Amino acid sequence: MKGASLIAPFGLRMPEELKEKIAERAKNNGRSMNAEIVQILQDAVDGRINPLADDDEIEKIYIEVISRDPSKMSMEDFDANNAKLDWLIDAFMQRISEDTERFQSAIRFKSQTKELIARQIHQLVLQKADYPSLSKTPENSKKK
Missing domain, CATH: 1.10.1220 (Arc Repressor Mutant)
Structure with a gap:
């Protein structure tokens, strides 16, 4: 140090x-x-x-499971600890699934926002440049 x-x-x-x-x-x-x-x-x-600090139940069981020394457990305690470990894995997988959905939603939102901003910028550029819109092109004017 x-x-x-x-x-x-x-x-x-x-x-x-x-x-x-x-x-x-x-x-x-x-x-x-x-x-x-x-x-x-x-x-x-x-x-x-602990990344699970916002979930008291998961955190409590997580700490309980990882703080036990399997070599000092009876077979009954070992099985009970493994059952808790299975529960934790399921809880982690559920959280990963939920977080994945949130991330995908955020990515979609970001993409949609970028597209919207790009369209708005394009419209502003067209307005500033005073380009004729498609409805005012000579070909469209003749049709009317």
Whole structure:
């Protein structure tokens, strides 16, 4: 970490189980525990903790499922955790489907807006240039 020598040490007390989880997470991410804690705090301050934070039920189950160590579960707990994981996958897929529809709608709206603006600009250009409209061309005038 840049400038680490300029940062005063900060004592932090935490439950041993949490410390072990942070140590494992730090190891998996190739960071020291200190760097991992700083990253977790930075993500929290920046609002990047959990993309599901707006859905309390999904967030609660998500945290519950990912915080459990499968190697320490009974077979019954393992099956229950897997059922919750299946529910989460379904919830994620539903959200992806809904978000996809929203994105497609936004893309269609953007395209329609661009076309409308292009037509309006074209009309303004024709008006400014004082071009005759199609109804005022010599061929159309003779027909009347």
